[in-house]
Amino acid sequence: MFDLFGQIEEALKELLIAFIKSNLTTMFTDVNDKTSTIASQVGQTPQAWNGSIFSMIRNLSDSVIIPIAGLIITFVLCYELISMITEKNNMHDMDTWMFFKWFFKAWVAVYLVSHTFDITMAFFDVGQHLVSAAAGVINGQTNIDIASTIATMESSMEALELGELLQLALETMLVSMCMKIISILITVILYGRMIEIYLYTSVAPVPFATFANREWGSIGNNYARGLLALAIQGFFIMVCVGIYAVLVNSMTVSSNIHSALFSIAAYTVVLCFALFKTGSLSKSILNAH
Template sequence: MDRIFEAIEEWMRNLLTGMVSSNLTTMYTDVNEKTGQIAAQVGQTPQGWNGSIYSMIQNLSESVIVPIAGMIITFVLCYELISMLTEKNNMHDIDTWMFFKYFFKMWVAVWIVSHTFTITMAVFDVGQSVVSRAAGVISSDTAINIDTMISTMETAMESMEIGELVILALETMLVSLCMKIISVFITVILYGRMIEIYLYSSVGAIPFATMSNREWGQIGNNYLRGLFALAFQGFFMMVCVGIYAVLVANIQMSDNIHSALFGVMAYTVILCFSLMKTGNFARSIFNAH
């Protein structure tokens, strides 16, 4: 009878140990993949992230938005001319230099609208350059050593009772499920930022058409600040990844298995929350609304 109970206990121990190891492998693999994607994706330009979407947005900007921006800039320039003439004592103090200044401003306004997409992409090229340089300074190695982690866990589980193994198996199942949900949120944040970049780029000609006017120019100025905020959001994401890498590297699995397990989950939750806040933080830095 004792041998039967020992065999059942050994079978349950092997079953629970295998369950814990499988849950940990799946969990840490998902975490490594998602955190590794952050450093890889935030450094990409819109044309490098998806060439098909980039071509579509460029065609929409040049064929649909630019003609509308042409009508807006015509209205803005006419309004600018009327204001310039009437503010000089009802056309009594007209100077020839005023027209030279007006034609120069008109040429600059038309040039900006006709090269809107190039200017927009140049902003993101600057942001990509900043992210690339930051990657050389910030440690983006967020990968958790799965083999070492599993080996340490298996050594610790050898001295555990069946009840402790059951609790540990339930904990790993819960943490693994939470990690999958967090991985989905990280993917949504990364893809959402790129979609926002494409949306911003598609309508850039319209706010740029207002920049030549003193009163309407706030629209274009705020749009430009928003572009820089989106571009430098990638830099703030890289800083978050660097902080996460340092925190994960300091986790000691051998000290306390339960605290280390939930520590990894807590750090990943903090990473996800920090990534969500980078957009608002970047806008506050550049005063974009």
């Protein structure tokens, strides 16, 4: 009778251990798949990330936004010419040089609008260079060593009682669900950044048309800072991944399996939170709003 109960207990323990190992494997695999794609995602330019979306945005900009930018250029240049003439003592101190200056401003304004996409893409080429350079410096492996981690945990699980294993099974199931949500959030952050880039570039000719005037030029200046902030956000994302790699690689699975489990989950939560903050951080540094 007692041997039968003992065998049942051992069978239940083996079943719970297998269930816990399955949860851990799924949990770590989901996170590894997402973190391993971060560098490749942020290192891509808008053209390379999705050529179809980029072509659509460019066509919209050329056919819809550039005509509006042409009207804005006309207004800004007329306003600039009137301001230049009236500020010279109501046309009493006229200087022919100021007309050459106005023509030069007009040429620059038209050139900027007609080459808007080339200029905006130059910002992200710089960002891609920063990400590539950061990836070369960050040599830490972001992946969690699933086999060795689970093997270490399994040796600790075998010494636990049935009630503790049941508690651990519930904890792994809960943490695994949370990690799936975190992996989805990481995808949302990466895709959201690219969509924001496309939205920014779709209306690029309008703020670029304001550079010709000092007063209206603040619109274009703030837009350029926003573009640069989006470009260097990729660098900050790579720094976050590097910090995460160092934390994971320096972590030791202790005898307290509950602590080890929640430590790994906590590091991933911190990574997700830090990724969310990269956008506001880059904008605050460049004073873009």
